[in-house]
Amino acid sequence: MSDAESQIDADFGTTEQDDFEPVQVFDDGTGMDLRPGADNCYKCTSCDTSCPVAEVDDDFPGPKFQGPEQWRLKRKEDTDIDGSVMKCSNCMRCDDACPSGVPLSQMHNTARGEYVENHMDKLSAEYIRNRILSNYRTSAEIASKVPRLANIAMNFGPARWVMEKTLGVTAEREFPEFARQTFREWWEERGGPQVRSEEKRVAYFHGCYSNYNTPEVGKAMVRVFEEFGYEVVVPQQRCSGTPMFANGMLDDAKRAAGINVENFSGLIPEGYDIIASCTSCSLSLKQEYPELFDIDGIQDLSSHTYEAIEYLRIHEDVEGAVADASVPDQAFAYHAPCHARNQGLNRQSVELFRELDGVTIEDVGDSCSGISGTYGWKEEKYETSMKIGEEMFDHMHHAEGNVGMTECPTCSMQMEHGTGYDIKHPLQLLEEALV
Template sequence: MSDAEQASDFDPTTTVDEFEPVDVFPSSEDMDLRPGADNCYKCTSCDTSCPVAEVDESFPGPKFQGPEQWRLKRGEDVDIDDSILSCSNCMRCDDACPSSVPLSQMHNTARGEYVEEHMDKLSREYLRNRMLSNYRTLASIGSKVPRLANFVMGLGITSVLGEKIMGIPSERDVPEFATETFRQWFKKRGGSKVTNPDKQVAYFHGCYSNYNTVEVGKAMVRVFEEFGYEVLVPKQQCSGTPMFANGMLKDARREAEVNVRELGKAIDNGADVIASCTSCSMALRQEYPELFDIEGIEDLSEHTYEAMEFLRIHEDLEGTIRESEVDPQAFAYHAPCHARNQGLDRQAVELFRELDGAQIEDVGDSCSGISGTYGWKSEKYETSMKIGAEMFDHMEHAEGDVGMTECPTCAMQMNHGTGYEIRHPLELLEEAVAN
């Protein structure tokens, strides 16, 4: 199919199909996933789509981790298999399944049960995973003294000790903290420069755009203001994505309760919720209603959008782009797995090929391999890099030597594997329409 034909498939007046979570908590306090398990007819589509199973022969794959494991638990007292911790939570299996088995829901539930009931809470692995899951806590501390924190984290001895003591791979470069957080910048500028009660969006910036890549949050604000939106920045916690991936469901629920309550206030006043990270929008849209029963959670799911998706639906973004231009530049674009799961994997390519001066090339549908915290574990580092090898190769053969993606951890992996500078689509969009 040609690019033009693919572009014609997008209808900006429609949204991604609403996600309908399976009811897996009927009346009992015990999580019962048999309704979803019974839909599986063992076609193995999920296994063939799994990036971990492709490079790790010891990993049994999504089919075992999901429906087969829950079938085993039905008949007898069977413990969750510890291989569940090797699932990266990329959620590609959800898209691959032809019979709508709630695989990621099963995996998240199984991880939570395994961590809660079988993991040694004093083990290095548990403490490391808990630290990675609660990155927001560490970032809030580091951002108070960003220059000192960046200096200490950049020392070679810090990397060595991190691997020996906590199991953080020394090969990874710890991301630097911004000298001014996004929320500090937003408050200093006096909030939104646009006042428009009829066009308001609530920005869910997430942890990384607040503490590290502040330029992404700034770009989001300026772009939406250019289209006449008043941008609100409500109180918020982590989306919970790293907690889901590490089985820390109690931590994730704690964060979700704050987010549902605070973002719900904005929704009640007519705003939609916008995320610049596709993993954050995925959490609010799908994982929250799958895993938690919190009042208002359905409203949050229904009113959450990825930033460019929202503009494509509600504004003539394509028309604006066709009338814009930027300095000549070429990009190697990678669609994150969590963008694919929301049907957003083609939007940056479709949009920016109409932008005068920009050249954008999709580097394929392979997973980057980092999967949030997955690639930040010493025992998973080699697997992470094997998964990412195809993407690295495609990037190096692309015309551009600047990468592009919506996911901050994919950006880390892209930079780590190629040395390329990585930009967010919102940064190019800002250059095109808001400068």
């Protein structure tokens, strides 16, 4: 194993800001001052009208209340965090919609963290369920030791019924299958990097799902980048923290972030950029880490992190390579994840593959898929999740293709669940065309 792939596993703390005395609205110890962001809100309600949860749930007060209005109440009065913050799906579309730069998702994440820490019963079924879902990597690592048994057990009807009744994990969804060989097992078996380069170097953040459930996506990423002459390394890593942020488990997220920052940021001076195949992972490293944590190296990690196809479009003539390639005839219904839209990547796959001979690809619109990571796995939120996804399902059914495409693993679950279509990652089609 190379130095780039060595593991560091420790808890990392945060550092207080000392250039001014911060206003401690949310008692989470981070020392952040959100005054400028909250004061920028002039109540235009663009965030509320963009919120997919507010659109289908009349009881949800919306991101404007959950962000700047709740912040102001908390600052001026002895007011507890409203429990409705747990209805926020963390799609982060409100960030994109705000015309004045209010850090809405940062406020939501911070508020959820305080609510869970101070108001949620740690022995409640809801807390235990949310903690398990947030730490998917832990359960996936165990299941991957006996994948065949795990796949049978997790989708055994009575077992799903018990999980719904005891923990509130919906029985309506089938659990994704665990791969018989994880991505990291494949990586070690092949002997690590097959290309060496002093000029073109990337470190792959594969995340949990590509490791345990869809290693074919990780393999495609490696093979495509090696085709373009890149040295690919795969450092030891933890979950990106996305499901932890969404469930208010900020201590868990901080631990994971500390390990990831330590293992990846040290590669940047050696010429490595960080590449993710999941848009939620790339957004977490780019945006949520520096918003919520003060860890040495975190800003470098943020500024050197890219989604995989985004990186190729910046640094290589991947459009030209695709235009010269061909694949057997196939048609795709493409959905851009919300966390791709937050990064300005919502049409990149449509733009990339529209010149690929043999491929028809259709964007199925700008609606949210509705699953939002762990959100749609909760029994009490399942119906809301499906209502949000109705527009996407309808557009997919009317698209020419009967195969879906997306960069987000949980969006792919929702797409398959709502339509029955097989789902591909864009990297898999890129591999088919170029490798």
